[in-house]
Amino acid sequence: MTSSFPEEVLEHVLSFLTSQTDRNAVSLVCKTWYETDRWCRNRIFVGNCYAVNPRILIRRFPDVKSIELKGKPHFADFNLVPEGWGGYVYPWVVELARAYPSLEEIRLKRMVVTDESLEMVAKSFNNFKVLVLSSCEGFSTDGLAAIAANCRNLRVLDLRECEVEDLSGHWLSHFPDSFTSLESLNMACLVSEVSFSALERLVARSPNLKTLKLNRTVPLEKLSTLLKRAPQLVDFGTGAYSAEFRPDVYSSLAGVFSACKNLKSLSGFWDVTPAYLPVINNVCSQLTSLNLSYATTQSPDLTKIVSQCCNLQRLVVLDYIEDTGLNTVSLSCKDLRELVVFPSDPFIGDVDVQLTEHGLVAVSEGCSKLHSILYFCRQMSNSALIQISKNCPNLTCFRLCIIEPRAPDYQTLEPLDTGFGSIVQNCQHLTRLSMSGLLTDRVFEYIGTYAKNLDMLSIAFAGDSDLGLHYVLSGCDRLRKLEIRDCPFGDKALLANASKLERMRSLWMSSCLVSFGACKLLGRKMPGLNVEVIDERENVNSIPEYAPVEKVYIYRTVSGQRFDAPDFVRIMGKDKDAVYNLS
Amino acid sequence: MSKMNMEDGLNLTLGLPGRDESDCFKNNKRSQPETNDESSGTTENKEADMETAPATKSQVVGWPPVRNYRRNIVQKESGMYVKVSMDGAPYLRKIDLKVYKGYPDLLKALENMFKLTIGVYSERDGYKGSDFAPAYEDKDGDLMLVGDVPWEMFIVSCKRMRIMKGSEAKGLGYNV
Secondary structure (H helix, E strand, O other): OOOOOOHHHHHHHHOOOOOHHHHHHHHOOOHHHHHHHHHHOOEEEEOOOOOOOHHHHHHHOOOOOEEEEEOOOHHHHHOOOOOOOOOEOHHHHHHHHHHOOOOOEEEEEOOEOOHHHHHHHHHHOOOOOEEEEEOOEEEEHHHHHHHHHHOOOOOEEEEEOOEEEOOOEHHHHHOOOOOOOOOEEEOOOOOOOEOHHHHHHHHHOOOOOOEEEOOOOOOHHHHHHHHHHOOOOOEEEOOEOOOOOOHHHHHHHHHHHHHOOOOOEEEOOEOOOHHHHHHHHHHHOOOOEEEEOOOOOOHHHHHHHHOOOOOOOEEEEEHHHHHHHHHHHHHHOOOOOEEEEEOOOOOOOOOOOOOOHHHHHHHHHHOOOOOEEEEEEOOOOHHHHHHHHHHOOOOOEEEEEEOOOOOOOOOOOOOOHHHHHHHHHHOOOOOEEEOOOOOOHHHHHHHHHHOOOOOEEEEEOOOOOHHHHHHHHHHOOOOOEEEEEOOOOEHHHHHHOHHHHOOOOEEEEEOOEOEHHHHHHHHHHOOOEEEEEEOOOOOHHHOOOOOEOOEEEEEEOOOOOOOOOOOOEEEOOOOOOOOOOOO | OOOOOOOOOOOOOOOOOOOOHHHHHHOOOOOOOOOOOHHHHHHHHHHHHHHHHHHHHOOOOOOOOOOHHHOOOOOOOOOOEEEEEEOOOOOOEEEEHHHOOOHHHHHHHHHHHHOOOOOOOEOOOEOOOOOEEEEEEOOOOOEEEOOOOOHHHHHHHOOEEEEEEHHHHHHHOOOO
16 A cells, blocks of 8 residues: 655654554554654664664664663562673663764663763763663762763753762762753762752752752751752652751741642652651642652651642552551542552561551552552451452552562461452453462463453462463463562473563563573574573583573563673573574 | 473472472472361461571572662661670670670670680679679770679670689689
């Protein structure tokens, strides 16, 4: 079918499609649409940096303004991916600098970013605006200084939970006096003290500053000085929120908070002195997002705050809030969409904190808009899970971590199969699920049968046999990310579902029963997959083919095998000298 | 699909790679509840596991799935570590007073650690009859005999300990 549609019209129409999924679908319609999309797509998302390479990207998309790259697998967050595995951004930055001098935005997640890379970013893109680094590592504050000094049009510098070699706070002083475009600054993960006067001057000359997240070293007493300079803030993260109580400090702080009429989100609150919490009382009703997960104070203090947050949509808090606090949430926060409860003491078996499944059930009952849950607790029951599934049929993300591995239903001592089964049956829009507790192959049968929209699944210490894995791989049509640890899943299910792996982004299996032989076979038979065996044992070369590997990470790629892997990573089944060109 | 059988001699076990079968039961992997004998069987398992649970929990890498920077949020009072010197010994030891339930417990630990006998405390005579007497430096910097104040008071006021030779304690009416 020849298109009589002028290309400019098509291009204009496509410009309204911003989601990657839509753009990808569009590009598959016909050659003309593919061509139009590639010429005008300027926001690129690469979910796995090894699935493609810069050369392929640049050849397809000639004009890119914004790029997002993800590196290490998710389980790297929990120290399961050894240091040196990969995910280096430098080779990308080199190519991007050459191909896209007008690149404006770089967003990276779980990548190794060096100071060299940051310096290159700072010097190569003269209209650079947005740098977001999530869970990245490998750089120091020197790299940040380069960004501060050279990016004249920078709007966003957002360091989310990065591991930064913090040499000094001096980097902040590298923002020139002429620099006034800052809209968002998140330095919460940094450790060193920055010059307060430099920070104050920066805030004072940034009229568009909407997000400011301080690090722990900014003391409570100085907060009013800063907030006075930025009453337009929408998202504010305090530093350490502790000081000896002084009425003058208190009233000054309460006053500046009251003046922040646009404030919608609060975070920080490290080492909180409860007496200072009520300064935010006047803004509570404005808040849509509240992160108290560093506020190590008892339930009554936390409850008093949340009880006033009638417009809250997102709450992140420690288990110190207890069931009683969550009950208050269920009564007061009727617009709640997302609940996250972290454990205060993850490694202690017995704690005094009264946070159980009852808190979660209460919130599910009272907050009809709840769609995303991340909950750490020490006991769970099938009946609670069933109740939650019935109260929240619109759940999209359900992550439950019962701290003790393989913990059964604490009332009946049965597995939690029926509880999670109920979740996947009743919550038809569920796209992300993390399970814990005692689970047999049965729960995977439920998941394979009902979780048709599931996109990401995390499994630990669960299942009885390969059948469990087979149910998931063969049943979950939309599954793209699967991560498994310490489950008795092995070769049979993996090899039987090999073709499924090409329709997924990635599969992680560690401390399971997948053998070297199976990995080699899979790597050889499936040229579109990289089968990475990650094994740090000294005697790994003498381990027999039928023995299980420590870890295997399988992902689809059009880039062929990678050559930046350390010696404990083996790309199985690929001829080392052959270069696959599947693009 | 019918249940797959592992009958092709793949000797796969549930333990970590490289271990033999007997290790399976040593690591803290909970065995599944028996379908026939649920109540008593599982309770026993649960109890047996509970005894070893706290120690093994911290050994499982990456579990619970909490990121590194969230692991030390709660500024716990770290243990009450105090240095212990012994007259004549080349280097000091360090002990955590929080670990002991009371004076007898502490003294026994010191006896084990330094391979000596301390003997019995009495209010009147101190540690009469032993070659060594445990002393401590309190908040005011004074050298005190261990045992004179209630245990709770002792553990908060003790800054460091010193095991003195009996001959050093002359001024206290101590007779060897």
